[in-house]
Each structure stands twice: as structure tokens, then as C-alpha cells.
Amino acid sequence: MEVIKYTFPPHGDERGQLVAIEARKDLPFEFKRVYYIYDTKDGVRRGFHAHLKLQQILICVSGSCKIHLDNGYETAEVVLDKPNEGLYIANNMWREMYDFSPDAVLLVLASELYTEDDYIRNYDDFLKMIKEQGEN
Numbered sequence: 001m002e003v004i005k006y007t008f009p010p011h012g013d014e015r016g017q018l019v020a021i022e023a024r025k026d027l028p029f030e031f032k033r034v035y036y037i038y039d040t041k042d043g044v045r046r047g048f049h050a051h052l053k054l055q056q057i058l059i060c061v062s063g064s065c066k067i068h069l070d071n072g073y074e075t076a077e078v079v080l081d082k083p084n085e086g087l088y089i090a091n092n093m094w095r096e097m098y099d100f101s102p103d104a105v106l107l108v109l110a111s112e113l114y115t116e117d118d119y120i121r122n123y124d125d126f127l128k129m130i131k132e133q134g135e136n
């Protein structure tokens with residue numbers, strides 16, 4: 001599976017680093033929502049869903065975590081451990097997040113506002129949908 005990562009150039013100087021991400025300019029979509037996951041307890045695995053429409057960029061702005069991706073045919077395990085690197089997750093992609101370091105802050109830029117209607121939370125339903133799309 002092709003894993004798409006974006007590297008955002010840090011504006012570094014003797015004071016430290018600054019990363020800026022502009023909608024339209026730096027990403028393949030315009031983000032409408034930002035959320036972040038932190039204080040994740042040891043051994044937690046979360047996500048376990050795909051989205052019908054939503055596209056996202058995941059950036060581990062502190063610490064590290066891993067992302068399991070599954071497009072219904074292939075899987076990938078992606079390490080996120082750089083504050084200036086973003087993982088692109090398209091729609092129709094099953095994802096699970098795991099191995100969070102205690103200091104991990106996972107920032108997510110999302111193309112749509114939050115709506116439960118966009119979630120596929122059952123893995124068998126996800127596989128069925130992917131296979132049906134492949135037949136058309």
C-alpha cells in the first residue's frame with residue numbers, strides 16, 4: 001500500500017522550531033476541523049473505524065505513536081514520531097492507532113465537521129463495502 005506522508009518545513013532559528021500548515025497550499029484538502037489525542041493510557045489501541053468521505057492528516061506533534069492502515073486489500077504500519085511530518089489518510093481506509101508514548105500528542109486535521117453518519121465502525125461492513133466498490 002502506498003503510504004502518503006507530508007513533510008512540513010520547520011521555520012527553525014536559534015529560538016527553536018515553528019511549523020505552519022495552510023489550507024489549500026500545504027494539504028490536498030481544506031480542513032474544517034482540528035482535534036488532538038493526548039494522555040493516552042498504556043496499551044490503548046483506538047480508532048477502529050473508516051470514513052465514507054472524511055480525509056485526514058495525522059501529525060504526532062509530541063512523542064510517538066503507530067498507525068495501522070487497511071484499505072481492504074493491504075495493510076501498513078506507520079510510525080509517527082516527527083512533529084513536522086503528517087500522514088494522509090483518505091476516505092475508505094480502516095485505521096487503528098496504538099503504541100502511544102506517554103508524551104504523545106496526536107494532532108488531526110480533518111476535511112469535514114464531526115458527524116457520526118460518516119463512520120464505518122464495523123470491520124466486516126467495511127470489507128463488504130470495499131469489495132462491492134471493487135466490483136463496480
Ligand code: TYD
Pocket residue numbers: 033035037046047048049114
Ligand atoms: P472516538 O471516535 O472514540 O475516538 P477514536 O476514533 O480516536 O477512538 O471519539 C471519542 C469521543 O470524542 C466520542 O465521544 C466522540 C467525540 N468526538 C467529538 O465530539 N468530535 C470529534 O471531532 C471527534 C473525532 C470525536
